Every structure is written in structure tokens, then in C-alpha cells.
Amino acid sequence: MNASNPVVGIIMGSQSDWKVMKFAAEHLEALGIACESKIMSAHRTPERLEAYARGARARGLKVIIAGAGMAAALPGSAAALTALPVLGVPMEGKMMGGLDAMLAMTQMPGGVPVGTLGLGKAGAVNAALLAAAIIALFDDDAAKALDSFRAEQTAAVPEVPTDD
Ligand code: RP5
Helix, strand or coil, X not given: CCCCCCCEEEEECCHHHHHHHHHHHHHHXXXXXXXXXXXXXXXXXXXXXXXXXXXXXXXXXXXXXXXXXXXXXXXXXXXXXXXXXXXXXXXXXXXXXXXXXXXXXXXXXXXXXXXXXXXXXXXXXXXXXXXXXXXXXXXXXXXXXXXXXXXXXHHCCCCCCCCC
């Protein structure tokens, strides 16, 4: 979904990342937080990334979630171009299971932060929830939606395990 007034921008380095990043979009949409999803690459489409990151705040974005694999430069490059919070989601990959991408995102030089989440789907989901928590600091509807999500999640955990 690409909302008309998004407050969270989900960007990813390739179409191949969407199968993971869609979980971030789905969670934000479930919380009623408007988001947009775009493909841009620090290496393949640097001009697209620069225009997006430089214009993000003026368009009303509050948080950027960036998913990438391999060299995984997208979150750090975005963070270099905007002071908005940038949350990075490393993709699982053939090389070291994606640990290389996660370390690349984590090891930002001091002064240009990226909040790096875990690998793959869990990282994408948690990036959405962390973005929601940031939005909830100034948006009461987002705060209520996030509280409801957490309460429902807790209520859905059975106390006794079953065989299937
Ligand atoms: C990165 O390279 C992308 O974020 C993706 O995870 C990885 C591979 O891209 P494709 O070759 O699948 O397009 O830039």
C-alpha cells in the first residue's frame, strides 16, 4: 500500500527484499499508520535514494525503515542524507546467512546512526513496531493501536503447550 500521507517510508534495495519488507508494511497498516513502500538502491539507483531521503522530512515522513542485503548500504546511505530516524532491516542471504549485512548496518561510523533490527521477517516486524512506538510519542491514535496490539499479542499466548 502507498498511502497518500505516509508518515513511515519503507525502502528496500531490491524487489527481492519485498517478501520480507511486506511484513513491515502489513504491521504498520494493521496499526493504522500510513506508510509507503519504495524500491531504491544505494548502488543501483543512488539518485533515486538521494532525492527520496533529502525530501523525506518535507513530505511529512517521520521514520524511514530501510531493508537491504549483501553490502546493505541502503540504511546507512539514507541516514547520511536525512536526520530522520532510520531503522535498518538486514536480509538473510547466502553469505553467512545475512550476518554480513547485519554487521554492515550495525557498524555505522559515529555521528550517523542506524537503528539496526534483527534479520529477516522478525526484523521487519520489529522495525514496524519500533517505528510505531516513535510515532506514538506524538500520536495518540498510534499509541492506542500499539497498546492494543501488545495486549492482543499477550492474550494470544497459551499458558500450556499442545502437540500441534
Ligand atoms: C541488495 O542486494 C538488495 O537489498 C538485495 O537484498 C540484494 C540482492 O538484490 P537482487 O540481486 O536480488 O536484486 O542491494
